[in-house]
Amino acid sequence: MPEYLPPNLDIIRPILWDSRGLRLLDQRLLPWREKYLRLRTPREVKKAIKDMVVRGAPAIGITGAIGLVLGAEKIKARSKRDFLAKLKRIGESLKKARPTAVNLSWAIDRLLQKANEADVSQDEIVEVLRAEALKIWEEDIEANKAMGRLGAELIPDEATILTHCNAGALATGGYGTAIGVIRAAHEAGKKIKVLADETRPWLQGARLTAWELKKVDIPVEVIPDVAAGFLMAQGKIQVIVVGADRIAVNGDVANKIGTYSLAVLAKENNIPFYVAAPLSTIDLATPGGQEIPIEWRDPKEVLCCAKRRIAPKGVSALNPAFDITPSPYISAIITEKSVVRAPYTKGLKSLFEV
Numbered sequence: 001m002p003e004y005l006p007p008n009l010d011i012i013r014p015i016l017w018d019s020r021g022l023r024l025l026d027q028r029l030l031p032w033r034e035k036y037l038r039l040r041t042p043r044e045v046k047k048a049i050k051d052m053v054v055r056g057a058p059a060i061g062i063t064g065a066i067g068l069v070l071g072a073e074k075i076k077a078r079s080k081r082d083f084l085a086k087l088k089r090i091g092e093s094l095k096k097a098r099p100t101a102v103n104l105s106w107a108i109d110r111l112l113q114k115a116n117e118a119d120v121s122q123d124e125i126v127e128v129l130r131a132e133a134l135k136i137w138e139e140d141i142e143a144n145k146a147m148g149r150l151g152a153e154l155i156p157d158e159a160t161i162l163t164h165c166n167a168g169a170l171a172t173g174g175y176g177t178a179i180g181v182i183r184a185a186h187e188a189g190k191k192i193k194v195l196a197d198e199t200r201p202w203l204q205g206a207r208l209t210a211w212e213l214k215k216v217d218i219p220v221e222v223i224p225d226v227a228a229g230f231l232m233a234q235g236k237i238q239v240i241v242v243g244a245d246r247i248a249v250n251g252d253v254a255n256k257i258g259t260y261s262l263a264v265l266a267k268e269n270n271i272p273f274y275v276a277a278p279l280s281t282i283d284l285a286t287p288g289g290q291e292i293p294i295e296w297r298d299p300k301e302v303l304c305c306a307k308r309r310i311a312p313k314g315v316s317a318l319n320p321a322f323d324i325t326p327s328p329y330i331s332a333i334i335t336e337k338s339v340v341r342a343p344y345t346k347g348l349k350s351l352f353e354v
């Protein structure tokens with residue numbers, strides 16, 4: 001059974017792919033159980049992304065791309081034109097799984113463009129798409145390691161680093177963006193330790209970041225989200241590094257809900273606030289944060305904790321999954337190419353100049 005995996009696969013593997021389909025580490029069950037779900041169709045992949053079996057901007061981009069390949073393998077078409085039209089419909093449907101992270105639409109559009117450009121037979125297009133999906137995956141791991149190296153230079157030795165949500169190997173193709181910076185600083189011999197916001201309501205920090213950092217032997221403690229400001233004011237945090245789901249061309253950042261509050265508190269306490277993200281998360285077509293679509297999820301995610309309802313029946317909840325941090329609150333954006341500082345529009349655009 002051939003496996004389709006990048007050569008530089010990380011030790012933490014949320015995504016596995018072989019000729020029988022796609023296997024996803026079910027992140028809803030971590031840290032209690034390490035169980036893989038097998039998916040064979042784009043519909044199953046779309047549901048897995050929507051239900052957050054896999055989550056994190058680059059990881060859902062890679063997963064969406066593989067979902068498109070799974071669909072392409074099964075298309076019955078009368079002509080290449082018919083094949084491409086059916087492929088596009090599958091891609092457009094996958095894009096709708098989650099709206100905020102630009103990586104999902106970016107990855108799907110990259111494969112659709114590759115299919116349209118390929119001057120090969122319909123069967124050969126599937127091979128082209130499979131190769132492109134793997135290339136996206138491999139590029140993401142390399143990008144994480146490159147931004148890790150660049151970001152680690154910003155981390156003081158013996159620093160306590162606060163991070164929010166999970167921007168690690170579980171959220172990417174491997175190694176991580178914000179967690180990649182942390183891993184690189186640790187691997188460079190810096191005696192750092194991490195405070196992980198629990199990140200209500202989905203608890204990506206307490207459940208996923210703590211699980212990841214423990215696996216790679218990086219000291220980590222979980223804190224309630226609401227404790228971050230106090231710990232900053234007490235001088236217990238020297239630097240903050242978070243991931244991103246979409247970065248507008250002016251440097252405004254969409255990231256997990258709670259990020260904006262951290263950025264304002266960081267500025268108030270003169271603590272550097274860094275965003276680590278690959279170029280695939282930068283969306284030059286989005287002028288500013290107000291144009292980024294924010295996903296609102298099921299209120300039940302707020303109203304329940306550990307499968308028990310924590311609010312009285314008849315009381316609902318608001319559950320915005322992301323917020324927008326205006327660029328003036330961001331000290332720098334760490335990418336695989338360079339560390340970009342204000343003025344962000346010029347710096348971010350220059351990353352894409354050939």
Ligand SMILES: CSC[C@H]1O[C@H](OP(=O)(O)O)[C@H](O)[C@@H]1O
Binds near residue numbers: 056
């Ligand atoms: C490296 S992208 C990680 C990014 O995605 C997370 O959101 P979710 O868990 O809902 O997919 C969060 O915003 C992280 O910063």
